Amino acid sequence: xxxxxxxxxxxxxxxxxxxxxxxxxxxxxxxxxxxxxxxxxxxxxxxxxxxxxxxxxxxxxxxxxxxxxxxxxxxxxxx
Amino acid sequence: xxxxxxxxxxxxxxxxxxxxxxxxxxxxxxxxxxxxxxxxxxxxxxxxxxxxxxxxxxxxxxxxxxxxxxxxxxxxxxxxxxxxxx
Numbered sequence: 714x715x716x717x718x719x720x721x722x723x724x725x726x727x728x729x730x731x732x733x734x735x736x737x738x739x740x741x742x743x744x745x746x747x748x749x750x751x752x753x754x755x756x757x758x759x760x761x762x763x764x765x766x767x768x769x770x771x772x773x774x775x776x777x778x779x780x781x782x783x784x785x786x787x788x789x790x791x792x
Numbered sequence: 793x794x795x796x797x798x799x800x801x802x803x804x805x806x807x808x809x810x811x812x813x814x815x816x817x818x819x820x821x822x823x824x825x826x827x828x829x830x831x832x833x834x835x836x837x838x839x840x841x842x843x844x845x846x847x848x849x850x851x852x853x854x855x856x857x858x859x860x861x862x863x864x865x866x867x868x869x870x871x872x873x874x875x876x877x878x
Contacts, residue, residue, distance in 0.1 A: 716828060718837050747797065749868030754797055783833060785799075791811055791829025
C-alpha cells in the first residue's frame with residue numbers, strides 16, 4: 714500500500730471546482746479545502762508507488778487552475 | 793468538529809521519535825488522529841480532530857508543538873464548509 718499527501722495551491726475561487734474533480738479520482742481517500750499555506754490537501758492511497766505517481770502526474774496535476782502542487786510520499790512503516 | 797493537519801519537520805534521524813511520541817500523547821488523551829512519516833519538504837503529517845476549534849488549537853499548541861525533536865511545523869485547518877470526503 715502506497716500513501717501520499719498532495720498539497721496544492723490553486724487560483725482563488727477555484728477550490729470547490731477542483732475538489733469536485735478530485736474527490737472521484739482513483740485512490741483519493743480524503744480531499745479537503747484548508748486554511749494555511751496551501752489551499753487543498755489530498756490523501757491518496759494505491760496498491761503501488763507507480764500507480765500513485767501516475768495519478769499525481771497525469772490526473773491531479775492536469776486539473777485546470779491548479780497553480781502548484783507539493784507531494785509528500787508516505788514512508789512505509791512510519792504510520 | 794474541527795480538524796487540522798499538522799506538518800512537522802523533525803531533527804534529522806528523529807522522525808520515529810516524533811511519530812512515537814505523538815502517537816503516545818494522542819492515544820493517551822483519546823484524540824482522534826492519523827500519523828504518517830513522509831519524504832518531502834516535511835517529515836511527518838499528523839491529522840487531529842477535536843470537538844471545536846478552541847480545543848483543536850490547544851492540542852496543537854500544547855501537545856504537538858511541544859513534542860521533543862519537532863524543529864518546525866505548519867498547521868492547516870480544514871475548511872469545514874468546503875469539505876468533500878472522497
